[in-house]
Amino acid sequence: MKLSSSVFSAICLIIELLGIALFLRGFFPVPIKSSLSSKSKLSDLPAEPVVGSSPNSTKVPPPLFNRVVIVLIDALRDDFVFGPNGKRFMPYTRNLVESGSSHGFIAKARPPTVTMPRIKALTTGSIPGFIDVVMNLNSQALLEDNLLWQAKNSGKRIIFYGDDTWVRLFPKHFLEYDGTTSFFVSDYTEVDNNVTRHLDSTLKRDDWDVLILHYLGLDHIGHISGPHSSLIGPKLLEMDDVIKKIHTSVITTEVEGRLPNLLVLCGDHGMSETGSHGGSSEPEVNTPLVLISPAFPMKEGMGETLVVEQVDLTPTLALALALPISQNSVGRLIPAVFEKASLREQLRYLHINGHQLSNLLRDSNPSFHKEDGYEQFRMAEKAHGSWMKLYVEGNTSEVLSNMAKKVFKQYLEALQAMSAALSKQLGKYDMYSMMVGMSLILQILVLLLLAMPEALSSAACVDVPLATTFLSLPFYLLVLLGFSVHVLVCTSSEASCYFCSLPWLLAFISIVFSSALFCSLVSMAARRALKVDNKQPKTSSSEWTLSELDVLLLIGTLGHTLSLASSSFVEEEHQTWYFLLNTLCLAVFQDVCRKYFREKRRPGEEEEESLLLPSTMEEKSASFSPVAELGVSADSEKWLALATPLLTLACCRMLRSLNQTGVQWAHLPDLSHWLNSGDHKVFLSLLSILSLLLIFLLVQRHCSLVSKIALALGLLGVYCYRAAVGSVLFPWQHSAQAMSKGTGEAHFVYIFVLGILFTGVKDLLRSQMMSSVADGRRMKSRGLWEVYSGMVLFVALLFRAHNLPTLACCLLIQTLMAQFIWKRLHYDAAQTTIMHCWFGQAFFYFQGNSNNIATVDISVGFVGLESYVEAPAVFLTAFSTYAGPLLWACHLVCYLNSERDRAVSLGHSSYCFALLRSIPAVFYIVLVTALRYHLFIWSVFSPKLLYEAMHTLITTAVCLFFTFMDQDRTRRP
Amino acid sequence: MWEVEIRGMASAHALLAGSVLVGSLVPALSVENFSVYGTHLVWLYSVCGCVAIVNITVFWLLGISPPTKKHTLSYKLSRLIRSCVYFLLSCLFFHTVVVLYGASLLESALETFSLAVLLSTLTTLRCLCMLGPNVQAWIRVFSRDGAMSVWDTSLQITTGCSVVGAWLGAFPIPLDWDRPWQVWPVSCSLGATGGFLTGLLAAPIWIRWHRKQLTYKLK
Structure with a gap:
């Protein structure tokens, strides 16, 4: 199958996009959420199941405990309490566990074993996945139904001391709090003293119901020196003292007529043998859970420690305090805690928990009827009902208690099955979908790389031998193999898998396609290897000489790709781009110097120039020739060419200090803060006016008269819009007008944007119909430029006032570079494309974006809209976020269209676009798969993954545009 | 002929490399609490001084620089003054480039300028010593195929290595390791020095390796 380069790259990118989508679907499992957005209420509790119509009591079973103290020790591993270390360093606690009135469990935490998701799990009972974390970046507070909210809602007074993550997650929940930042990992004493210093006074007081202490020191020691460090012992002894203090002052002192108190000792996650955490290894996942209360029976000796899930604590505490279980909890109660309650109450507790789980199951799983747990729960409920009937009738025989035991067992089994079915759906990577997606995009990358010589040849055609593979035996064998693997994986895996849930036909088609691609x-x-073999004697090394610029472009692309492996470089990616861009400008400067100062043109080149002269003369009006356009003489042209890279450098330096982004230096003051600070509104207004003027001057050159007027009015409208919104001053208006949303002004601009885009598209279409080649070309380049200017106007509307200089600088650099550098220095299409890509990337960050979701400017979604409407808001936000890369890509089309050999160059450049996007995207996806248990996976790598996917989507759109522009070549040779 | 020149160059380079070493060691004896990271500027200027002295003695006194036509004192003086001005200009040039690369404009300007001085010492000073304050000669040496002697080639290599070293030295700055050598401009100046030393070592080896391909036009 013979394809032109542009079609080939567009198809490759589309397939790559599908692969990435599949990968993302596997990487970010859909979180289980109850369909109701409200929080559970006590009144929602189900009635006690009773057969017959005896008086149903819907009352909540009474609470078991009065006050609760939760001591959460960060990174407390199970063997620090239950192992030999516990005996040595936590003697008091160990004594309580072995012979006190207490229960000890090993609580299994789910990955990501990082503090914040763990706190969420402990309080909501759900298992937060990565997408959850990413999606909630904007709202720090936990809005889901959770234990603390329920406690506060029922009037319990909560006091908190410790890690300030809690304070951020639960603002206004605490009666009193003191947050400690976990910033200085090297500090492991002060963080804990900050907590303990409140302890004595608080324990004496009587005005609280729940006390939460979160100790960070142990985690910090783990990070510094690992779990076998000599610092661990003293720290555990200190913690033991805290437990002793609380136990003696709150737990053992029983007040007559009050319920007993409860002390919960737990860890949020463990620590690995090197002291870190985040992954899913045994020592990271196993944490101790010790419940101490006089309500529990005294124990004799420590038997086998039971294993529970970390989330089981949530329903247990909720029921023990007579609170509703939070909606999304997947935990099941720990029966040992409720041993002392009456049989009826015990069954009631189980019933409430089961009811909540079955509701959640029904909401999250469409085929919930098929789940064993659901069926078991229905059975148990029925049995419970008949037991209740007997109980209410006053039967007290042996039969009753035996029956109760049976119902109890049935309930436990049902809870276990339902909880397992729920948690199976989350917290796990869907590895099969990820692998299928990854293999698809890897194949595409290899295809792109293999096609490089053909795609960049003068024919710009790629021959993909797809047809011949359909006739080959290996293809059919591969299809069979792939299909059998698919069936095997789908039938054997217990976890839900997205790729398996696709219709069979779709899966079959993708397998066939993938094998054909592989063949x-x-x-x-x-073929390539054969060609190289044949050519070997002929090719000499001198044919492939790389200039310094080529070396730089190559090293820069590869270096940037490799730098993505480090979380710091991902956070500070803008630094990489600024650095590369500066170096690029200096290299270009060197090239310019070389051209104008030292190297005299060889005679051959001169001839070539003169030969080409007639053709350039002919299209002078439409091309980027400085002599014709600006009336610049040859001598001053030299100096302007020399000044261009330097001016670009200066512009970049200015823009860099306009928006400070990233993580490490994001807090530093930048120009945009200064401009937006209110006192400097005049400067901001002047700057915007200047930028808008510059934008008009630079864009209007190639437009038709109508578009020129439309552009001018549109830019005026942009200023009016900004004035109406209140960010800039309006010179004629002195009355302090109330701030409006500026919808009218925005609509005014939208009309002109649409008008200019419409004229552009009309010109493009007309150029296809034209009989004369020269006229058609002129019409086409004007149409393209009009589309470009429409985009510029649109971006000017969406950008905030302080970002207008970014747009102006972008246009200035584009104009100068096109005039004096790219054309004059005879850079080929590939080089120009790579430079455009780099500039686009850098401008993405100049705008103030970063690899953090939090920097996306969501307010753009409201420009010209009265209220939030999802589709336009998403489009506007995406467009303004990726304005930089889009503008540069659009400029590239305009520029290449005016080139001499544009027929080939559009194909070359779209191929380069596809390759430049594929290399980092594919590398990054492989990397993320390898690092999926990394500590920073959800805070650094996952947002970047979303950015990469989005960028690929944008590039695909650009590539399709390239393909459409490239079409007339095939029609009109 | 080749062997002699290469050997001479190698010994000159060894002297220069030795001067870097001496420059790092001397302040350790005289200055209290000296460390390359802690009192970085002291180290930087001592290295600069040592390299400058050795450079000037080796290349001026040994007479590798092109023979001057006039021997009048005033001409020599004007050359000296011009060299100083060129050196200062090159410091300013490097300073500007580093600021363009993202060093803050006002904050830590002294550190930035010190780095510029170091870079000028490692690159411009050698050019001044070997080519004199003669822009045409510089442009010739640094354009493609412009080298006319072994010394020109070595100049190209060491200058390129120093600049690339400083360039590479900027990479660890964004990493969040909080190490003392990540402080501005420690990594860059260390990178430049390392690049310079590499260049000194690489130049004789490279020239010896390629002595068949190297053909210099006669002056």
Whole structure:
């Protein structure tokens, strides 16, 4: 199958996009959420199941405990309490566990074993996935139904001391709090003293119901020196003292007529043998859970420690305090805690928990009827009802208690099955979907790389031997193999898998496609190898000489790709781009110097120039020729060419200090803060006016008269909009007008944007119909420029006032570079494309974006809209976020269209676009798969993954545009 | 002929490398609490001084620089003054480039300028010593195929290595390791020095390796 380069790259990108989508679907499991957005209420509790119509009591079973103290020790591993270390360093606690009135469990935490998701799990009972974390970046507070909210709602007074993550998650929940930042990992004493210093006074007081203490010191020691460090012992002894203090003052002192108190000792996650955490290894996942209360029976000796899930604590505490279980909890109660309650109450507790789980199951799983747990729960409920009937009738025989035991067992089994079914759906990577997606995009990358010589040849055609592979035996074998693997994986895996849940036909098609792709890859590789073998004697090394610029472009692309492996470089990616861009400008400067100062043109080149002269003369009006346009003489042209890279450098330096982004230096004051600070409104207004003027001057050059007027009015409208919104001053208006939303002004601009875009598209279409080639070309380049200017106007509307200089600088650099550098220095399409890509990337960050979701400017979604409407808001936000790359890509089309050999160059450049996007995207996806248990996976790598996917989507759109522009070549040779 | 020149160059380079070493060691004896990271500027200027002295003695006194046509004192003086001005200009040039690369404009300007001085010492000073304050000669040496002697080639290599070293030295700055050598401009100046030393070592080896391909036009 012979494809032109542009079509080939567009198809490749579309397939890559599908692969990435599949990968993302596997990487971010859909969180289980109850369909109701409200929080559970006590009144929602189900009635006690009773057969017959005896008086149903819907009352909540009474609470078991009066006050609760939760001591959460960060990174407390199970063996620090239950192992030999516990005996040595936590003697008091160990004594309580072995012979006191207490229960000890090993609570299994789910990955990501990082503090914040763990706190969420402990309080909501749900298992937060990564997408959850990413999606909630904007709202720090936990809005889901949770234990603390329920406690506060029922009037309990909560006091908190410790890690300030809690304070951020639960603002206004605490009667009193003192947050400690976990910032200085090297500090492991002060963080804990900050907590303990409140302890004595608080324990004496009587005005609280729940006390939460979160100790960070142990985690910090783990990070510094690991779990076998000599610092661990003293720290555990200190913690033991805290437990002793609380136990003696709150737990053992029983007040007549009051319920007993409860002390909960737990860890949020463990620590690995190197002292870190975040992954899913045994020592990271196993944490101790010790419940101490006089309500529990005294124990004799420590038997086998039971294993529970960490989330089981949530329903247990909720029921023990007579609170509703939070909606999304997947935990099941720990029966040992309720041993002392009456049989009827015990069954009631189980019933409430089961009811909540079955509701959640019904909401999250469409085929909930098929789940064993659901069926078991229905059975148990029925049995419970008949037991209740007997109980209410006053039967007290042996039968009753035996029956109760049976119902009890049935309930426990049902809870276990339902909880397992729920948690199976989350917290796990869907590895199969990820692998399928990844193999697809890897194949595409290899295909792109193999096609490089053909795609960049003068024919710009790629021959993909797809047809021949359909006739080959290996293809059918591969299809069979793939299909059998698919069936095997889908039938055996217990976790839910997205790719398996696709319709069979779709899966079959993708398997066939993937194998065909693989076969054609192999045959292409073989062809390439043969060619190299044949050519070997002929090719000499001198043919492939790389200039310094080529080396820089190559090293920069590869270096940037490799830098993505480090979380700091991902956070500070803008630094990489600024650095590369500066170096690029200096390299270009060197090239310019070389051209104008030292190297005299060889005679051959001169001839070539003169030969080409007639053709350039002919299209002078439409091309980027400075002599014709600006009336610049040859001598001053030299100096302007020399000044261009320097001016670009200066612009970049200015823009860099306009928006400070990233993580490490994001707090530093920048120009945009200064401009937006209110006192400097005049400067901001002047700057915006200047920028808008510059934008008009730079864009209007190639437009038709109508578009020129539309552009001018549109830019005026942009200023009016900003004035109406209140960010800039309006010179004629002195009355302090109330701030409006500026909808009218925005609509005014939208009309002009649409008008200019419409004229552009009309010109493009007309150029296809034209009979004369020269006229058609002129019409086409004007149409393209009009589309470009429409985009510029649109971006000017969406950008905030302080970002207008960014747009102006972008246009200035584009104009100068096109005039004096790219054309004058004979850079080929590939080089120009790579430079455009780099500039686009850098401008993405100049705008103030970063690899953090939090920097996306959501307010753009409201420009010209009265209220939030999802589709336009998403489009506007995406467009303004990726304005930089889009503008540069659009400029590239305009520029290449005016080139001499544009027929080939559009194909070359769209291929380069596809390759430049694929290399980092594919590398990053492989990397993320390898690092999926990394500590920073959800805070640094996952947001970047979303950015990469979005960028690929944008690039695909650009590539399709390239393909459409490239079409007339095939029609009109 | 080749062997002699290469050997001479190698010994000159060894002297220069030795001067870097001496420059790092001397303040350790005289200054209290000296460390390369802690009192970085002291180290930087001592290295600069040592390299400058060795450079000037080696290349001026040994007479590798092109023979001057006039021997009048005033001409020599004017050359000296011009060299000083060029050196200062090159410091300013490097300072500007580093600021363009993102060093803050006002804060830590002294550190930035010190780095510029170091870079000028490692690159411009050698050019001044070997080529004199003669822009045409500089442009010739640094354009493609412009080298006319072994010394020109070595100049190209060491200058390129120093600049690339400083360039590479900027990479660890964004990493969040909080190490003392990540403080501005420690990594860059260390990178430049390392690049310079590499260049000194690489130049004789490279020239010896390529002595068949190297053909210099006669002056």
